[in-house]
Amino acid sequence: MRTPLRARRSVPGWVAILALVTAAGLIAAPGAAQHAEALGTRVMAPIELGISRVWGSLAYLWGTVQQAGSLSAQNRAYRDEIARLESQQVQMGELELENTDLRRLLDLRERVPQGTPLLVNVIAQDPLPLVRSLVIDRGADHGIAVNLPVITSLGLVGRVTKVHPDSAEVLLITDVNSSVSARIQDPDSRATGLAHGTGEGRLLLDYVPQEDPLRFDDLVITSVVGKGLPSGLPIGKVVQVRQLPYEVFQQALVEPAVDVRSLERLFVLLSPQDS
DSSP states (O other): OOOOOOOOOOOOHHHHHHHHHHHHHHHHOHHHHHHHHHHHHHHHHHHHHHHHHHHHHHHHHHHHHHHHHHHHHHHHHHHHHHHHHHHHHHHHHHHHHHHHHHHHHHHHHHHOOSSEEEEEEEEEEOOOTTOOEEEESOOGGGTOOTTOEEEOSSSEEEEEEEEOSSOEEEEETTSTTOEEEEEEOOTTTOOEEEEEEOSSSOEEEEEEETTSOOOTTOEEEEOTTSSSSOTTOEEEEEEEEEOOTTOSEEEEEEEESSOTTSOOEEEEEEOTTTO
16 A cells, blocks of 8 residues: 655745835835845955955965065175175185295295295105104105105204105104204304204204303394205204313204194105206
8 A cells, every 4th residue: 555645844924025025115114125135245254354455365375475485585695796706715824825925935046046946735744753754745746755855944953864756755843863963153152063863843952062152032043054955044043052071062953944743735845966
């Protein structure tokens, strides 16, 4: 047996009548419609204002992000430019130091004309504390030979002890195995002796006769007696005189003219026949 279909619910009559009356009232009274529109406007205006403010904030934020990106790129460019200028300043400083060395070397050559200076660079130093030696970046292929003097614009540094094709080893004058014939540059003294390294950054001028004047701050230079070294190269200055009664010789402690702890650019004095 079939189940009877449910009848559709019809809209109550009073609802339809209320809708017709409301529509007729709006048509008959335009002021009410305008009032309703104004009411809607008052309701929507804050919402629209809020949306506008949010949109404006988003636009400002986006502009700030773009500006930050631009400033970041600009800062990177500034940093690169500063790094380039600092590099140029360092290079100019190195050139100025090299020019100063060359000017001093010209002055030294006027006083010590023997030999032709060859510019070399220090590439290594002996790590042993008791050994005072270093390696330079020129060798036999450049005319360097054993026993050639190594100098700076300030004075004697040492002498070449071993030569390779493109490098050479230099024994510093402060090494205990180094000894140089020396004299005092003073017309009233002309005292001579043997300057050898102490291994502690200084030299000891030994075998100076007691009768020869020897004073504090006297300049010690290479003597013509020495072999392989030109005469007149500055070695250092006397900082202490040691005299003992009844001794034949006196001694003097000498501060080197060149600070051997910070050597970079040096000159090897090539002999005339090699240059």
